[in-house]
Amino acid sequence: MAIPFYKYQGTGNDFIMIDNRQQLFSKNDTKLVKWMCDRKFGIGADGLILLENHPTLDFTMVYYNADGNPSSMCGNGGRCIVAFAKQLGVITDQTVFEAVDGLHEAFIKNDLVHLKMQDVSSITRYENHMFLNTGSPHHVQWVNDLAAFDVKTEGALLRYGDLYGKAGSNINFVEQTGDSFAMRTYERGVEDETLSCGTGATAVALAIHHQGKTNSHEVDLRVEGGRLKVTFEPAGTGYNNIFLIGPAKPVYTGVWPD
Numbered sequence: 001m002a003i004p005f006y007k008y009q010g011t012g013n014d015f016i017m018i019d020n021r022q023q024l025f026s027k028n029d030t031k032l033v034k035w036m037c038d039r040k041f042g043i044g045a046d047g048l049i050l051l052e053n054h055p056t057l058d059f060t061m062v063y064y065n066a067d068g069n070p071s072s073m074c075g076n077g078g079r080c081i082v083a084f085a086k087q088l089g090v091i092t093d094q095t096v097f098e099a100v101d102g103l104h105e106a107f108i109k110n111d112l113v114h115l116k117m118q119d120v121s122s123i124t125r126y127e128n129h130m131f132l133n134t135g136s137p138h139h140v141q142w143v144n145d146l147a148a149f150d151v152k153t154e155g156a157l158l159r160y161g162d163l164y165g166k167a168g169s170n171i172n173f174v175e176q177t178g179d180s181f182a183m184r185t186y187e188r189g190v191e192d193e194t195l196s197c198g199t200g201a202t203a204v205a206l207a208i209h210h211q212g213k214t215n216s217h218e219v220d221l222r223v224e225g226g227r228l229k230v231t232f233e234p235a236g237t238g239y240n241n242i243f244l245i246g247p248a249k250p251v252y253t254g255v256w257p258d
């Protein structure tokens with residue numbers, strides 16, 4: 001069956017978006033999702049996202065990594081599906097939807113999608129890194145000379161190493177230059193560096209504040225595919241009222257052939 005799709009990107013994290021309100025897309029076909037996401041044999045994307053009906057909210061987001069498997073929350077994908085829902089006429093400029101990690105509020109203002117993330121109850125600090133879950137698991141580590149850093153090799157070593165076992169983790173490397181912060185991410189399920197990771201940016205922003213590198217409750221991050229902003233309120237050992245803010249753009253539409 002031919003499958004109409006839309007391609008979106010949020011700071012270079014790119015997704016195949018499918019309007020699955022009629023439940024026509026086969027949801028357990030790992031091979032098909034992997035094939036569609038393949039950059040040589042398919043459409044090419046870091047992940048695939050289904051927009052589905054929800055009984056009481058605006059819609060449900062169903063997320064698959066490029067390896068074809070359903071996974072935990074995707075922040076950039078969450079921003080892209082809000083823009084997609086607006087393009088489909090499902091919402092106007094604000095919404096509440098359900099994703100794998102629970103409900104998310106979001107709104108679009110000045111062409112930027114503001115996505116509310118789940119509260120983070122704690123951040124674990126180790127000698128050389130921090131770990132937190134922002135809807136997906138994230139390792140955050142400071143490095144020097146981020147531009148020259150081998151994110152794919154070092155990220156894979158940590159992702160598959162003893163620290164995270166079979167479940168693995170996304171791995172973020174961060175560098176501070178003066179008041180500004182840059183980050184690069186090795187993504188679990190893509191098994192490569194991506195140009196941006198929304199839950200990763202959220203994790204890095206909170207880790208930066210937690211370590212006292214900034215007192216501000218608003219952190220701007222340079223990612224390989226652009227810029228993201230994260231705002232938050234400290235709350236006990238964690239953070240509440242967390243928003244991931246950035247652009248989410250349609251790239252093209254097409255039809256996946258029979």
Ligand SMILES: N[C@@H](CCC[C@H](N)C(=O)O)C(=O)O
Pocket residue numbers: 013046065071072073074075076077136137169170187188189190196197198199200
């Ligand atoms: N690109 C995402 C993260 C998607 C989930 C991740 N690959 C995982 O499996 O943990 C984002 O923008 O948050």
